[in-house]
Amino acid sequence: MSTSPIPAIGIDFGGTSIKLGVVVGNEVIAHAPSIATQEYDNPEQLIQAIAQFVKYLKDSHPEVKALGMGMPGFVNFYQGTIYTLTNVPGWNNVPVRQMLQDATGLPTYVENDANCMAYAEWKLGAGQGKTNLICLTLGTGVGSGLIINNQLHRGATCSAGELGQTSIDYKGRIGHYGNRGALEDYVGNREIAADARTLYAANGQDKAIVDCNPLALERAALAGDPVALTVWNELAKKLACSLINCCYLLNPEAIIIGGGVAKAKDLLFEPLKNTMRGQLFAPLMESLEILPARFGNEAGILGAAHLAINTHFFEQ
Amino acid sequence: MSTSPIPAIGIDFGGTSIKLGVVVGNEVIAHAPSIATQEYDNPEQLIQAIAQFVKYLKDSHPEVKALGMGMPGFVNFYQGTIYTLTNVPGWNNVPVRQMLQDATGLPTYVENDANCMAYAEWKLGAGQGKTNLICLTLGTGVGSGLIINNQLHRGATCSAGELGQTSIDYKGRIGHYGNRGALEDYVGNREIAADARTLYAANGQDKAIVDCNPLALERAALAGDPVALTVWNELAKKLACSLINCCYLLNPEAIIIGGGVAKAKDLLFEPLKNTMRGQLFAPLMESLEILPARFGNEAGILGAAHLAINTHFFEQ
Known part of the structure; x- marks a missing residue:
């Protein structure tokens, strides 16, 4: 079925x-x-x-x-x-x-x-057989959906599962719905590029990467560029904050990550897992798999x- | 039943x-x-x-x-x-x-x-008949439990429902499990008292309230003390951050709040509701009741x- x-x-x-x-x-x-x-x-x-x-x-x-x-x-x-x-x-x-x-x-x-x-990821992909999972996709924004107790969780007005709108800073910048510090406003592709440009400029490398898109930043980091590596580590810390919140609230078996940024694999997944491991109560981490999405x-x-x-x- | x-x-x-x-x-x-x-x-x-x-x-x-x-x-x-x-x-x-x-x-x-x-609140109290709710109690720490889709939600290792450990600041202070910016480390009774003392000191009123417990701060605020009112408003903003996150993730019908701090009623509930109203996508707020716990x-x-x-x- x-x-x-x-x-x-x-x-x-x-x-x-x-x-x-x-x-x-x-x-x-x-x-x-x-x-x-x-x-x-x-x-x-x-x-x-x-x-x-x-x-x-x-x-x-x-x-x-x-x-x-x-x-x-x-x-x-x-x-x-x-x-x-x-x-x-x-x-x-x-x-x-x-x-x-x-x-x-x-x-x-x-x-x-x-x-x-x-x-799709739950029924056919990386999340098959899981009872509780969160699946997110990283792009211009952050899209996400929750499976809770073997059901797609919709909530009272079908508005649940919006990880991108959850806050990582209660004093943070004001976003689309008046909400402060929304994850999406820190880890969307545009925001990553802006952060990278700021870091390159502070490092006296204004022209190091003209278009700081995820693929360019991935190539730079793999070539050992310290600024690009910092960008990935900072991105992982911010994303980890929202995912840690999900875990303390929902204690899922799996987090599934797709979208352009997730293609960088270990550059994102390793610092993400390390940050989460350092901040989660051990049984929450031990029961958790952090997986790349199967479908593109x-x-x-x-x-x-x-x-x-x-x-x-x-x-x- | x-x-x-x-x-x-x-x-x-x-x-x-x-x-x-x-x-x-x-x-x-x-x-x-x-x-x-x-x-x-x-x-x-x-x-x-x-x-x-x-x-x-x-x-x-x-x-x-x-x-x-x-x-x-x-x-x-x-x-x-x-x-x-x-x-x-x-x-x-x-x-x-x-x-x-x-x-x-x-x-x-x-x-x-x-x-x-x-x-208890779901079966017998303020949350009777609700399908999805979060219930929290504010004291030395923050305790909470989730009802999702008419079930107590426990998660993979029965460690779910820990709102007090969710972060309101990804760069915040490091807490009990290594986690940064845990709500509990901002809105526990000890932290509220410390914040109040700092505010009174900054205002040249070191001795205004000797023991800044919730009851003393409630009485001071009701008597019009501007520092105490600020303490309640700041507390509401921090608590709102975690509750807004819950709403964007879970879209519940009710948030039920108990514990010592909740006894201050409107001093907490009014700024809390106002902050949430300003930061939640409208259908999330329209379907939501924020209620005091029935049982003490x-x-x-x-x-x-x-x-x-x-x-x-x-x-x-």
Whole structure:
């Protein structure tokens, strides 16, 4: 059941592009062309475009039985509505589930995109068989989802699992929701790059790396650049703070980390594990695995499709 | 079932004293004399003393069917063992459940004391009917327990629910487990008193309040003392940080607050609610109630007794 053979369409709705695929088991067996999110003026037009591509996939795969879509923002799974999307204007209180279901004729479910990723890693990936886990993805922002007691944890208004909004400093900078010291405002790609530029400048190396993206900083650190190594260690300390908080609250068996920054592997994972080991009560650490995500870009499509199938046919 | 009529003995094992009572429904119908915790040299002697008082209660109430004990530290509920107690030396890896069951002949369960309190508030008190809640008690330390999806959440090694160990500052002072910026190290009674003394001294009022305990600070604030008011507002900001983190992670319906500091009511609750309202995504706040605990000192006895009965007869 965890790799259900019932075919479904999964959609990964991103701020830049929307990707669609037909999922069977843990494979995406067919893709539709990507949709450029920002080229549509309003939700209605964008949903019509998505529905056209769903039809395109359904024509060649009439065996699909459900449709799942992951979206970047606060999504009420049970109501099928979007409260708000992080980087796409105009999406406030949109009944997207009903609109998409009407336009496609398929049983449709919508969920937060990081919840879809967590669901894919739990059902099919690095978190298979775990009872409690947190799965996060590091990119422009920090997305995350929680599995608690063998269920995707949604909370009272389906707004749970937002590790990126948790604080690492009660006096820290004010973020998107008025919240102070949000992790996302310290470990997002832009913030990492800004910190790196500051450190290089303080070291008299203004031009050492022109674009301080994660890949450039990874290469520099692997070549022994001390500033780049400091950047990774500081990043690990900040991330560790939020993950330590998760552990003291939830005592999970696994933390699964994906996204661009996680590709640096040991540069991130080693200082992260060391910091956590030094700050966690021993039984919390001994029972914990810190793992790289199994799926990359297709986690969202896979998770959305499986969530739709499992909710529709098996009640999750 | 939530106020089970099956009688049980509940024990609240504190660092200073141990209290025992016979529980029926939401009442403690009989007490035993308190035991002075620190007068016993080792776990064996203390358990024998507890067993004597259990026998004393059982003789007058032979209808009791189970025994539950809450303890201040990391307790493995399923194994019935203590990893370590916070303020009682010599309690490391003690199989306390088996020892107490052998000594009393009653089906016995042991649990973290704050989990017992959370259980009592959820089953019988301020949290009745809630699906997801966090319950905390503010005193020398910060104790807390989580109810998630209608279950006491224990996690992989029964070490979950430790809000007091979560960080509010990733660069903060180093605490008991090597962890930085633990909430408990900012809002415990000793820390509040120290902060108050510092503020009074900075204000040229070294002798304004000799013993800056919560009650004295409450009276001073109610009389309009600006320093005492500042102390309460700062306390609320620090506490809000950890509670905001809980909300972004878990999206609970209720936060229940007990303990000495919570007796100050609006002095704590108003700035706490205002800070949280300003930093939480609106649907998280709209679905949230922030409530004073219903039970005071008897929460531990009530929760331990009900947890024992419900686990033994109804699987929680």
